[in-house]
Amino acid sequence: MKHILTCVVLVLVRSLTAIGSDKEVSAFLTNHCAQCHGAKTQKADRRFDKLPTTIAKLDDLERYQEIVDQLNLGTMPPEGAKQPSPEQRARVITFLTQKLESARASFKSPHGQSELRRLNSWEYRQTLGDLLGLNVDVWNPAEDFPAEVKVEGFDNNGASLVTSGILLQHYFKAAEEAIKRATHFEEQPVSRHYAQQTPFYFNGKEAEGLPKLFRPDRFRFIPDTPYTDLYGRHYRGGHLGFLPLHQQGGVKHSGMYTIRVRAAALGRTHDYGKALDDFRNGDPVVMEIAAVDRRGSVESTGNVSSMTSLARIELTNEEPQWFEWNVFLDSGFEPEVRFRNGPLSAKRLVRMLLTEASDKPEFQPLLNIENKTAKANGVLKAYQGPRLRVWEIQVDGPHIDNWPGVGHQRIYGDLRPEQLDAATIPQRIEAFAHHAFRRPPVEGELEPIQQLIQDKLKEGVEPLQALQLGCQAILCSPGFLYLNLGEGELSENALASRLSYLLWSSPPDQTLLDLAKAGQLKADLSAQVTRMLADPKSDRFATHFIRRWLDLDNIGTMPPSADFLVFYRDNLENAMRAETEMFFRHVLDNNLPLSEFLGADYTFLNRELATHYGIEGVEGNQLRRVELNNGHRGGLLGQGSLLTASANGVDTSPVVRGIYVLEKLLGYTPPPPPPDVPAIEPDIRGAVTIREQLVKHREIATCAECHRKIDPLGFALENFDAIGGWRDAYAGNAPIDATGQLPGGDSFNSLSQFRSLMIKRQDQFNRALTEKLLTYATGRELGISDRGELDRVLAQFEQSEGGLKDLLTILVESSIFQHK
Amino acid sequence: MSLDQAAAEHVGSATRFPSINTGIVNGTDMCWTRAGVHVPPVNNPATLFRGLFVNSPVEVRRIQETRLKHRGSVLDALRDSARALNRTLNTADRNKLEQYLTSVRDVERRLQMSPEWLNRPKPTPEVDEIKDEERMHLDEVALFYDLMALALQTDSTRVATLETGMGFRTSELNLDSYHGISHHGKTEGRIDQLKVVETFLTTKLSDFISKLKDAQIFDNTLIVFGSGMSDASSHSNRDLPVILAGGGWITRDT
Structure with a gap:
């Protein structure tokens, strides 16, 4: 009797202190987990009945961590299974959390290690640009490089980045070209004025040798008015070349130029009905300025071998107005004016007008004309629909405020070619290597290159060429190509590099290097983060991090x-990416809480994207903040970039979207499907919806386990089509059913309810984003041994009640960031 | 690593080009080297024609020769520089830098071959020059097959590939976009359209086979034709359709 009483008292004490024991955990695992993760079945390849009580291996540490995570999230044991009491759950969690903490402390290395890694294509491009003062937005030295291997979406994973002979050959070519571009021994070019008034097309002798674009044809004619009208998006009748610069083979010098166009928008509202089904009646006329390179081009494509869009502007006025831009033109490029949102092509327009609008009085006199050119010209002259009307184009430049430029100075200093010799070149090489390596060279690293130059000079190679060869060698050497961060805790110098590659994707500037040299960078990190984010170079962080985190390249591949005409005509891809970038920058610059990513009731739109979202009253091509109130949009989950990147360009799949949301926003990667299950066969004939198909899929037990976590997240977003447009029904008219139940039991009846449930998972989102940021910052996957520091970072962040900028600061001060 | 690059490792060193990789627009990401580097396809028949059959002018060849010679010296310097850096690294990082040194050796090997090929005249094909102009994708497919046949015939290479992917303009066959119809969702209209594309592609393959037979190299050539998916709509890669032709298989088996 006395014996029994003691036992009762002991149990009471245990439950009061609310701490479990190994024995209790083991019993808990047997009772609640072993059925699926035991000797008989091992769902998701997990088996817990043999987990040792003492955590001696990293694998065991990882297993225990998973158990705690699942219990914390409330996703295990699954609904329908026998559930532990809340107290029991809490006790096991508390006990295991402490156990994990002490186990982690006992492991030798406090956390994972990154590997020596080379710059990826993106960083290489920015690094070369900053080092040599080149505009690499326009000239991409890494354009032809082989695509990088991605790990969890990130392309800077040191362990996976491959260096190959093919790549090295690309490095040679890029380095040679970069040095050529940076070298300017010639006089500073003077700014010149170029102008061209209507006509923009030419006949007879004047037209000799000119590309088709400058000559009249069925869809281009020399007007007898002081202006020229553009009719369609295609180059025939939709693009205008600029003869003064074409005649000299494009601009002679890369640099900033001022471009002015005197133009107006005509006939924006029309009554041609179906004949103009590819122009949205009443829209502004969008004028685009493009830089084109006609060298080595194929004649029939309008003689353009490559092009960059420089600017777009929306015109609504019928009276002529001057529009002006300052833009960068690469040498050899010339400007072109385009009717960006015009009907598909002037050719199609003429055909459509003659078939669908032939009853219009203005076309009556033309219907019987035999000559095709006269007929097409006549139709276009008589046509009253949307046109971009251009009077004059002017170009001024180049505007150069730094000559011969940073790159030239770094390579040659103030030396003229005739001052280069066996004595002066080594000093230049020494100085250049310092910049290129982002650190002093190690012993024996630079000598072989110096020797190479001396050998070449002895062979009789011109000193200028010998120096250039040396610089080329430096740009192909591991000292430049690899981020060498040393060992263990980062040195001040290595820290400068890691920080600048995080926020600028390029080398540390003089301020960072000076601080590092004085040993003061570590103490000044918070101020440096603020300073670096204020630099425009930090846009590279926003752009590239988002691109990797949210897999935005999916949109391109x-x-x-x-069939999605608006996507192309209205230039939605650019606007979508810009929306997410501006949103991210807004949260960052204003140091807003991470809850904005899930719950913000505003976003950033221009007219075209707003129209796509069904929001009225936004005008112009510039994105600006727009308040949202219809419950469809808000936070990342309503943004076109995410919704397009999580579809395949044709249709949506709740499974694909679900996995995407899990991975990107909640930081969970579901295991791949077992090999023996039948695939889901999309059926859009209308008889079976994707939901019905997935219900069937989930009847298979092995599928159900993961799909209960995946599918609901995708179903919630089914109201968005493959480019993020809103829809209430599928193409086959079956209504969209966006209801579901999340694992853990919360159910939702609509997208906005789902969003509220996601907001409840803010902690999980914060953890996911923090992991992504650290992965991007360190160039490696985080592992179980990073968990302790990661938890500490998250706790510190939560305590600070801070925003995204605070999180970044805490991250760069963390031990994970400051160790190799 | 892809099959063509594996084959090129065995038989590629004897010819001017270890392999020839062609495709429509960006192809299908089909070809990968041993190191895991993507080999993008040549997508302009005129470029391929020039590479195979047009000799560069002497002055261009001289410039290339000088460049090759300098590059050889630069590679030597790079190797020594990398070794100096290597001494400061731990084991894991040394393994990483070893990849760089392997790349240097790889480029050196190619360089040794290059001067020889640079001055050896290219073969003269018995066809008209293929000019640089805009073409229908339909014509490009045919031209690439012709050029592959010529390349094999003139022993310019022994490995050749052609990729036709989502970028293939099916509008030239009066069809909807290739990607669009590939997600057929079991609708008859789209499946019928896919049949038109596939008939076109297999007809071109058949023409290619005839060409190789005419040139009497069919029995010495192994042709693999197929797709990375059996059904693009369900994204299934089970029961892949594969045609294996040539190589004198039948006689060898019996």
Whole structure:
């Protein structure tokens, strides 16, 4: 009797202190987990019945961590299974959390290690640009490089980045070209004025040798008015070349130029009905300025071998107005004016007008004309629909305020070619290597290159060429190509590099290097983060991090089908990416809480994207903040970039979207499907919806386990089509059903309810984003041994009640960031 | 690593080009080297024609020769520089830098081959020059097959590939976008359209086979034709359709 009483008292004490024991955990695992993760079945390849009580291996540490995470999230044991009492759950969590903490402390290395890694294509491009003062937005030295291997979406994973002979050959070519571009021994070019008034097309002798674009044809004619009208998006009748610069083979010098166009928008509202089904009636006329390179081009494509869009502006006025931009033109490029949102092509327009609008009085006199050119010209002259009307184009430049430029100075200093010799060149090489390596060279690293130059000079190679060869060698050497961060805790110098590659994707500037040299960078990190984020170079962080985190390249590799006319005509891809970038920058610059990513009731739109979202009253091509109130949009989950990147360009799949949301926003990667299950076969004939198909799929037990976590997240977003447009029904008219139940039991009846449930998972989102940021910052996958420091970072962040900028500061001060 | 690059490692060193990789627009990401580097396809028949059959002018060849010679010296310097850096690294990082040194050796090997090929005249094909102009994708497919046949015939290479992917303009066959119809969702209209594309592609393959037979190299050539998916709509890669032709298989088996 006395014995029994003691036992009762002991149990009471245990439950009061609310701390479990190994024995209790083991019993808990047997009772609640072993059925699926035991000797008989091992769902998701997890087996807990043999987990040792003492955590001696990293694998065991990882298993225990998973158990705690699942219990914390409330996703295990699954709904329908026998559930532990809340107290029991809490006791096991508390006990295991402490156990994990002490186990982690006992492991030798406090956390993972990154590997020596080379710059990826993106960093290489920015690094070369900053080092040599080149505009690499326009000239991409890494354009032809082989694509990088991505790990969890990130392309800077040191362990996976491959260096190959093919790549090295690309490095040679890029380095040679970069040095050529940076070298300017010639006099500073003077700014010149170029102008061209209507006509922009030419006949007879004047037209000799000119590309088709400058000559009249069925869809281009020399007007008898002081202006020229553009009719369609295609180059025939939709693009205007600029003869003064074409005649000299494009601009002679890369640099900033002022471009002015005197133009107006005509006929924006029309009554041609179906004949103009590819122009949205009443829209502004969008004028685009492009830089084109006609060298080595194929004649029939309008003689353009490559092009960059420089600017777009929306015109609504019928009276002529001057529009002006300051833009960068690369040498050899010339400007072109385009009717960006015009009907598909002037050719199609003429055909459509003659078939769908032939009853219009203005076309009556033309219907019987035999000559095709006269007929097409006549139709276009008589046509009253949307046109971009251009009077004059002017170009001024180049505007150069730094000559011969940073790159030239870094390579040659103030030396003229005739001052280069066996004595002066080594000093230049020494100085250049310092910049290129982002650190002093190690012993024996630079000598072989110096020797190479001396050998070449002895062979009789011109000193200028010998120096250039040496610089080329430096730009192909591991000292330049690899981020060498040393060992263990980062040195001040290595820290400067890691920080600048995080926020600028390029080398540390003089301020960072000076601080590092004085040993003061570590103490000044918070101020440096603020300073670096204020520099425009930090846009590279916003752009590239988002691109990797949200896999935005999906949009390019699986481009939306041509059926989505608005996607191309209204330039939605650019606007979508810009929306997410501006949103991210807004949260960052204003140091807003991470809850904005899930719950913000505003976003950043221009007219075209707003129209796509069904929001009225936004005008112009510039994105600006727009308040949201219809419950469809808000936070990342309503943004076109995410919704397009999580579809395939043709249709949506709740499974694909679900996995995407899990991975990107909640930081969970579901295991791959077992090999023996039948695939889901999309059926859009209308008889079976994707939901019905997935219900069937989930009847298979092995599928159900993961799909209960995946599918609901995708179903919640089914109201968005493959390019993020809103829809209430599928193409086959079946209504969209966006209801579901999240693992853990919360159910939702609509997208906005789902959003509220996601907001409840803010902690999980914060953890996911923090992990992504650290992965991007360190160039390695985080592992179980990083968990302790990661938890500490998250706790510190939560305590600070801070925003995204605070999180970044805490991250760069963390031990994970400051260790190799 | 892809099959063509594996084959090129065995038989590629004897010819001017270890392999020839062609494709429509960006192809299908089909070809990968041993190191895991993507080999993008040549997508302009005129470029391929020039590479195979047009000799560069002497002055261009002289410039290239000088460049090759300098590059050889630069590679030597790079190797020594990398070794100096290597001494400061731990084991894991040394393994990483070893990849760089392997790349240097790889480029050196190619360089040794280059001067020889640079001055050896290219073969003269019995066809008209293929000019640089805009073409229908339909014509490009045919031209690439022709050029592959010529390349094999003139022993310019022994490994050749052609990729036709989502960038293939099916509008030239009066069809909807290739990607769009590939997600057919079991609708008859789209499946019928896919049949038109596939008939076109297999007809071109058949023409290619005839060409190789005419040139009497069919029995010495192994052709693999297929797709990375059996059904693009369900994204299934089970029961892949594969045609294996040539190589004198039948006689060898019996």
